[in-house]
Amino acid sequence: MTRRLVVSYLALAVLVLAALEIPLGCLYARGETSRASQSVERDASMLAEVTEENIEKGQLAALPDVVGDYATRTGGHVVVTDKQGIVLADSDPASRTGISLAAQPDIARALHNQPTVTTTTDSHGRDVLSATLPGTSGTTIRGTLRLSYPLDQVSTRVHRIWGALALAGACILAAVAVVAFSLARWITRPLRTLEAATTQLADGHLAHPPDTTTGPPELRRLATSFTHTATRLQHLLNAQQAFASEASHQLKTPLTALRLRLENFEPHLHPRAHGSLEEAVGEVERLGRMVQGLLALARLENTATTPEPVDLDAVLTDRVAMWEPLAAEQYVAIDLTGPPIGQVWAIPGALEQIIDNLLANALRVSPPSTTITLHRTTGSELHIIDQGPGMNEADRERAFDRFWRSSDSHHDGTGLGLPIVRHLVDASGGSITLHPAPGTGLDARIQLRPAPTRRSTMPPRREDPGPRRTRSRRTQATGRG
Structure with missing residues (x-):
């Protein structure tokens, strides 16, 4: 029962923790992603203004320094194109300029003055957060800018918070397990002592009554009631067995004397009364056998074997x-x-x-x-x-x-x-x-129950002589007793 109580407490604690920590973790993960997205969009907007101004003034040579300096400071990847989608600058030294990106969906939407913020996968198979914005002056589009950030840092922070929540949950479950075990032991202690007491009572003697000092009040009252009932029952059984044993012993002598006195009456009775005298003697003998049977039962019930x-x-x-x-x-x-x-x-x-x-x-x-x-x-x-x-x-x-x-x-x-x-x-x-x-x-x-053979201690079994049949004179016997 202790194990079942502990398991039930832990299951309830797991449900409560799951109901609290899972929404909290998901909320934190969405918040991190949202903050990262806002940060990327804000930086992309500022860079788009700077690059649009350089393109308007014809300062195309300054674009690689602008995007390279930003990429060095933040770790992002910046790509700048003109109004035809031709790459003017790329913060990745391995990338080429002068190629057209107009066919890519985010660049095509930016050329139509439609910004895009999305999560994609780069050439290295990493998840990246990408913001593509048009470089505009009023309604005039002079180019586009794509700013990409890897989500490794965001994922690391999200995993860290999930680990912290899991650790906190494990600590809470450990504390709940300790408290639940102590509480379950406290609750079930009267039941354990009550079980041991019932086993003793079933064996015929209550040596150790159940504990009535610990546990919930209801179980303490139950243990007290059981102790009173068991004590009363033992007293009644002992009194009954003592009465049967003592009465059987006390009746044997008077019955023997009564039989002798009845037999002594035979010479002094009329012959017609002899039949009644024999019946009386027979009843006294039957009463004597009944006393012997009661004494045998009393001995059997009082003897633990x-x-x-x-x-x-x-x-x-x-x-x-x-x-x-x-x-x-x-x-x-x-x-x-x-x-x-x-x-x-x-x-x-x-x-x-x-x-x-x-x-x-x-x-x-x-x-x-x-x-x-x-x-x-x-x-x-x-x-x-x-x-x-x-x-x-x-x-x-x-x-x-x-x-x-x-x-x-x-x-x-x-x-x-x-x-x-x-x-x-x-x-x-x-x-x-x-x-x-x-x-x-x-x-x-x-x-009967078969027992294992003990050849070293049991004497050799006598041979079965087979069916036995004998015949002799007949004596009268009827009925069943």
């Missing part, structure tokens, strides 16, 4: 080996397919929790004799596909909301598994979306 390269294929092989026995109890197979992906960016321990939560959800809804597929694709994308009842579009949009459960589910989930998964995926720099699987079921797609 940095993604690291993790071998996804090794993690997948390990988690499949761990979940196979549990899936076999429900007559469900787990397949690991697709080409190896290699290392991806993830926070430590995140991939294990992500895969465990998604496999647990898939296992709850998978009927017997079905398969849960973990499919890898190019581009570091992982699909976890089940063959359960699936979810409609509205449920898929709300599946990552905390405590949300599908309206048609009848399981004891807490509604915190998928929110934890999304938090871990986002913290790792990836993304997760839910899609309908081919046929029936749900396809959870996890897009």
